Amino acid sequence: xxxxxxxxxxxxxxxxxxxxxxxxxxxxxxxxxxxxxxxxxxxxxxxxxxxxxxxxxxxxxxxxxxxxxxxxxxxxxxxxxxxxxxxxxxxxxxxxxxxxxxxxxxxxxxxxxxxxxxxxxxxxxxxxxxxxxxxxxxxxxxxxxxxxxxxxxxxxxxxxxxxxxxxxxxxxxxxxxxxxxxxxxxxxxxxxxxxxxxxxxxxxxxxxxxxxxxxxxxxxxxxxxxxxxxxxxxxxxxxxxxxxxxxxxxxxxxxxxxxxxxxxxxxxxxxxxxxxxxxxxxxxxxxxxxxxxxxxxxxxxxxxxxxxxxxxxxxxxxxxxxxx
Amino acid sequence: xxxxxxxxxxxxxxxxxxxxxxxxxxxxxxxxxxxxxxxxxxxxxxxxxxxxxxxxxxxxxxxxxxxxxxxxxxxxxxxxxxxxxxxxxxxxxxxxxxxxxxxxxxxxxxxxxxxxxxxxxxxxxxxxxxxxxxxxxxxxxxxxxxxxxxxxxxxxxxxxxxxxxxxxxxxxxxxxxxxxxxxxxxxxxxxxxxxxxxxxxxxxxxxxxxxxxxxxxxxxxxxxxxxxxxxxxxxxxxxxxxxxxxxxxxxxxxxxxxxxxxxxxxxxxxxxxxxxxxxxxxxxxxxxxxxxxxxxxxxxxxxxxxxxxxxxxxxxxxxxxxxxxxxxxxxxxxxxxxxxxxxxxxxxxxxxxxxxxxxxxxxxxxxxxxxxxxxxxxxxxxxxxxxxxxxxxxxxxxxxxxxxxxxxxxxxxxxxxxxxxxxxxxxxxxxxxxxxxxxxxxxxxxxxxxxxxxxxxxxxxxxxxxxxxxxxxxxxxxxxxxxxxxxxxxxxxxxxxxxxxxxxxxxxxxxxxxxxxxxxxxxxxxxxxxxxxxxxxxxxxxxxxxxxxxxxxxxxxxxxxxxxxxxxxxxxxxxxxxxxxxxxxxxxxxxxxxxxxxxxxxx
Numbered sequence: 001x002x003x004x005x006x007x008x009x010x011x012x013x014x015x016x017x018x019x020x021x022x023x024x025x026x027x028x029x030x031x032x033x034x035x036x037x038x039x040x041x042x043x044x045x046x047x048x049x050x051x052x053x054x055x056x057x058x059x060x061x062x063x064x065x066x067x068x069x070x071x072x073x074x075x076x077x078x079x080x081x082x083x084x085x086x087x088x089x090x091x092x093x094x095x096x097x098x099x100x101x102x103x104x105x106x107x108x109x110x111x112x113x114x115x116x117x118x119x120x121x122x123x124x125x126x127x128x129x130x131x132x133x134x135x136x137x138x139x140x141x142x143x144x145x146x147x148x149x150x151x152x153x154x155x156x157x158x159x160x161x162x163x164x165x166x167x168x169x170x171x172x173x174x175x176x177x178x179x180x181x182x183x184x185x186x187x188x189x190x191x192x193x194x195x196x197x198x199x200x201x202x203x204x205x206x207x208x209x210x211x212x213x214x215x216x217x218x219x220x221x222x223x224x225x226x227x228x229x230x231x232x233x234x235x236x237x238x239x240x241x242x243x244x245x246x247x248x249x250x251x252x253x254x255x256x257x258x259x260x261x262x263x264x265x266x267x268x269x270x271x272x273x274x275x276x277x278x279x280x281x282x283x284x285x286x287x288x289x290x291x292x293x294x295x296x297x298x299x300x301x302x303x304x305x306x307x308x309x310x311x312x313x314x315x316x317x318x319x320x321x322x323x324x
Numbered sequence: 325x326x327x328x329x330x331x332x333x334x335x336x337x338x339x340x341x342x343x344x345x346x347x348x349x350x351x352x353x354x355x356x357x358x359x360x361x362x363x364x365x366x367x368x369x370x371x372x373x374x375x376x377x378x379x380x381x382x383x384x385x386x387x388x389x390x391x392x393x394x395x396x397x398x399x400x401x402x403x404x405x406x407x408x409x410x411x412x413x414x415x416x417x418x419x420x421x422x423x424x425x426x427x428x429x430x431x432x433x434x435x436x437x438x439x440x441x442x443x444x445x446x447x448x449x450x451x452x453x454x455x456x457x458x459x460x461x462x463x464x465x466x467x468x469x470x471x472x473x474x475x476x477x478x479x480x481x482x483x484x485x486x487x488x489x490x491x492x493x494x495x496x497x498x499x500x501x502x503x504x505x506x507x508x509x510x511x512x513x514x515x516x517x518x519x520x521x522x523x524x525x526x527x528x529x530x531x532x533x534x535x536x537x538x539x540x541x542x543x544x545x546x547x548x549x550x551x552x553x554x555x556x557x558x559x560x561x562x563x564x565x566x567x568x569x570x571x572x573x574x575x576x577x578x579x580x581x582x583x584x585x586x587x588x589x590x591x592x593x594x595x596x597x598x599x600x601x602x603x604x605x606x607x608x609x610x611x612x613x614x615x616x617x618x619x620x621x622x623x624x625x626x627x628x629x630x631x632x633x634x635x636x637x638x639x640x641x642x643x644x645x646x647x648x649x650x651x652x653x654x655x656x657x658x659x660x661x662x663x664x665x666x667x668x669x670x671x672x673x674x675x676x677x678x679x680x681x682x683x684x685x686x687x688x689x690x691x692x693x694x695x696x697x698x699x700x701x702x703x704x705x706x707x708x709x710x711x712x713x714x715x716x717x718x719x720x721x722x723x724x725x726x727x728x729x730x731x732x733x734x735x736x737x738x739x740x741x742x743x744x745x746x747x748x749x750x751x752x753x754x755x756x757x758x759x760x761x762x763x764x765x766x767x768x769x770x771x772x773x774x775x776x777x778x779x780x781x782x783x784x785x786x787x788x789x790x791x792x793x794x795x796x797x798x799x800x801x802x803x804x805x806x807x808x809x810x811x812x813x814x815x816x817x818x819x820x821x822x823x824x825x826x827x828x829x830x831x832x833x834x835x836x837x838x839x840x841x842x843x844x845x846x847x848x849x850x851x852x853x854x855x856x857x858x859x860x861x862x863x864x865x866x867x868x869x870x871x872x873x874x875x876x877x878x879x880x881x882x883x884x885x886x887x888x889x890x891x892x893x894x895x896x897x898x899x900x901x902x903x904x905x906x907x908x909x910x911x912x913x914x915x916x917x918x919x920x921x922x923x924x925x926x927x
Contacts, residue, residue: 008621015614019607026603059540063547258474261437274540311467317543319465319476 035067036288038281039089041082042100042124044075049227049253049273052321053123056277057098064285069094076173076205079107086114096284100124103173111136121284121295123276125177137295139280141271141302143178143225147185149304150223150248153267155189157246163194168219168245170229173203182225182250195221202229209235213242224249227256230268234259254322260307268305274321275300332616340609347601352594356561356572359522359587363576366515366524367585370578373414373507377482378458378580380407381501384418385486389499393428393490404431416466416479416502421448422488423496427468434469442468442498447481451498455485460581462532463505478505480534509535521593529582531555554586630657634664641668683903705731708762724761730754737784741864742897745812745819746778752787752810759795767799767806767825774813779918781890781900782819783864786857790823790871790883793854798827798881817889817908817915818869824882830875838873854883861887866905891918 040057042050054070061068069092071085082102089097096119101107114120115136122138155162167190171179183199190197198219202212213236216222222237222245224230230249236242238259247265251257252273259265279298287293305315388403404418408431419430425443427436442448445467450459461481479502488497508526512535515524525536531552533539541547550566554573562573574587630653640647649668651661705728712721734751737743749771756769791808799806805826812821830838839858858871865888875881888911890896896914900906906914 008617011617012614015610015617019610019614022603022607022610026600026607029599029603055540059538063538063541254476255474257476262470263438275544278541278544278546311465316465317540320478321540323476323478 035065036095036285037067037069037093038096038098038284038288039069039071039086039092039094040098041071041073041077041085041089043073043077043102045070045073047228047253048255048322049251051254051324052252052273052318053277055321055324056274056279057281058277059274060278060281060285064282064289066281066285066288068281076203077102079104079110082107083110083114090114090117094118095288096120098123098280098284103177108136119284119287119295121280123280137283137297139276139283139298139300140178141276141300143181144185144188146250146269146271146302147182147223147225148188149185149269149302150182150250150267151186151189153269153304153306154221154223154248155193157266162190164196165220166196166198166218167221167223168216169197169199169223169225170216170233170249171199171201171225172228173201173205179225186223202232204228213240216242218243219245221245222247222249224251226250227252230265231255231259234264238262238264252322254319257305257310257319257322260305261310263307266306269302270305270318271302272300272318274318329616329620333613336609336612336616340605344598344601344605347605348594348598351598351601355522355589355594356574359574359589360561360576362515363524363574363585363587366511367576367578369511370508370526370583370585371580373503374460374482374578374581376411376414377501377503380411380415380418381458381482381484381499383407384420384501385484385499389420389486389488391489392492393488395491397429400429401431401433404429408432414504414507416477416504417469417500419468419500419502420486420488421498421500428488428497430469434471437468437470440468447483447500448498451483451485452496455496458482458484458580460528460583462528462534463508466502468502477502478509479503480505480508513537520596522587522589524585524587525549525551526578527551527555527584527586529555529584534583551586555584557584627654630654630661634661638664704762705758708758712761720761724758727754727757731758735785740897740901741784742781742892742900743784744778744892745780745782745821748782748784748787748821749773749778749810749812751785752791755788756791756808756810759791763795763800766804767795767802767808770807770809772809772811777812777814777819777889779892780819781892781896782821782887783857783860786861786885787821787823789854789857790885793883794823794825794827794881797830798825802827814889817911819887819889820884821887822882822884824880826880829877829879829881830873831877835873835875839871857885861885864900864905866907868908889915889918891915891921 038061042053044050057068057070060066069089071089073085077085079102082099086097086099097114098121099111100123101111111120111122112135120136122136122140124140125138154167158165167186169179169183169186171182179201187197198217200212200216202209207215209232213232222233222242224233224247227250230247230251231253233242233247233249234251234256237245237247247259248267249256249265249269250271251260251265251268252271256265256268256270260268279300283295283298287295303315303318305318309315310319384404384407388400388407391399393400408415408418417430417432417434420428421442422428425441425448427442430436446464447459447461450461459482461483463478463480466477466479482501482503484499486497486499487494512524512526516537523537526534527536528534531554533542533549533551536542536549536551538547538549542549548567550564550573553564554575557573557575559575559577562575564571564573570591572589572591574589576585576587577583578585630650633650633652634657637647637650641649649661649665651658651665705724709721709724709728712718712724731751731754734743734747734754737747753771760767760769787810791810794808799808808823808825810821810823812819814820838854840855854871854873861870869886869888872884872886873881874884888906888908890900890906890911891914
């Protein structure tokens, strides 16, 4: 009799527990599962160069059901400012962070510390350590290959006439690693062509765009290794012809394309920013969904665009992502 | 109960499945219908939008361009401006190109890009290829004007060949109306906001995607769409399997353009939409299960409770208690209860009768035993008296008669079976006196009795048969050296009366059978001696009491009577004679009380 009573209570208890679990599941279903949050920190995040990147992020966030925050930032973030922003985002509930590393030697240490708190994915940067594999995964184009592609386009345009021409390489202070890689690529191709190469780094916190461009020495060819210096060179070239220099460069904004379209720039190498955003967020989302998933480096493609091919079907899609 | 539960659970399961299938079919139908409705509305909106664009094109062609460009350039520009301003929300530009691809007029007025080479642009080529039709292009970047904003606009071009008149000369040209793609993408984005896996896309008759929520993923190869196959479908609902996923595809054609608005409902959408119903049905089934278990419990309790109570009362009865037999529950169980109660009452009654009969039988048995003694002894005594009278020994005869009178007085004892130890000893003494006369003092008799035991109960006529045996088997054949000693003492709450002789004794085998087999030793006397005495003592005091026979051949025999020390009172006597047997625990306090009284008397 006692056994019978025990079985009755046990059966009722099991059924009761199942009802409670089911009610909980129904409640959760009704309220929707909490989406995981990923924050994105890039320098000067409102700049038009990030449109395609942000579009890629948004598409990936939709596909992976991730809540996406893009932190509004200014130019030239320092490592400590970046750290403060990351800590704020973690405090606001970010489960992972996609970040463009700030320039400076202390950044790597800071990012490693932050990686202990949440998964971190780097974007728009060359490897943090020179030549060595970084411990933090990175989604970026191959800057070295892009520099090489730019130089090859120059060789296509000038051939043997390159000899004796002066080449001015422009880069932005905050993107020293990427610029370094790009320059290596250029030197790989132009090193033995007899060109005279000079370099100029623009620190926007110290000198205005106009003054920087005015101060540049006369050169036959200008190579801008990032979108900011390219649009600056394009703008100056459009207005002041930049001492007749022909501009080549890496661009990812509609402004850069516009200067190509209006002949202020001769050739553009455009990284697939849509995929930088999409792949970086996909990789980060996977690491959040699967506990044992190890994030990997993702390398994205780039496209060489000239005025003649600007409105080809493939390039129109690149423009489409930039225009979002 | 198990069968009932299985049937109930099966019915619940069937009900649940039927409910789920019915709900899911209905929900699936609802989803398809609502999707169709949404697509119809969207299609209508798109058609209205495209018609309005066609109307703009018609208005430009038939109302504006009819003027001679040479004479009416300003009127043409004004007319185009009016139309553009009226529809600027949806329009990017209106432009007219001549048959060489040169810009004739455009609104809004903007500087044309340096050599856009319109003759190679798709909209121009299409218009020129099929002059009689209007052509809608797929979305593309407008590559005609430079508004100085460094922005690029995504447009859908509506182009047609028009006849232009310039200074009286008519020649062909192309009228281009560039529609803002964002108007269409905004609308499509709105209907794609459902976050349940269902989505809508727009493609042209060749399957070229005009809008898709994952447009870039498709062009990057991250995502795949069955657009080329779907473009071949006519209006309707189709079921297909694409990339391993089963899905419903609803196709809606957009008039004039050949475009297809496609709604895709993966089957996972139906199931995810059904999750609530699934949970609900499972919950209902669980709650019904809980109720069923409770009902089962209550019903089984109502059935089994009377049986359990009945069983309990029967078990109590079996344990020796006398409970009321439970009568309750259903008619059958009540009937069972009545039957059991009647049976027990009958058993009780029968038991009483049996006990009564048993008591009577025992009493008769005792009486029979006693009556077996009396004639036997009387015969012996009278034989001795006769012999004395005949021998002229009148004194001795008188002594014998007085001893015989005492003997019979005690034998009678008002018919009581239980007498005091004192009376029993007196009886033994009388008997031995008679026997001594009979045997001419051939043996000696000594009595060593603890006076303390004289007030206790003894069974009448127990010593006499033992003494008779002692004489007959022990000392009768001995010449003047036979000795019989009678002793009495208290030992551990028991009274031990012993008769010892120094006669011929018995072998071990004879001792073993002397109390168990009354047919075995019948050489002398009545033959009922020790077995009878032992039976009588055990009938009155229980199996743990009786006789103890110790004997060695040629050394003698000792027969001890062991009886409980029950003080002789009228009450105890009656109790014992009724057949009640005192157990050891009852005897102890009686013995203690008696000892107390003795002490007090001594004081």
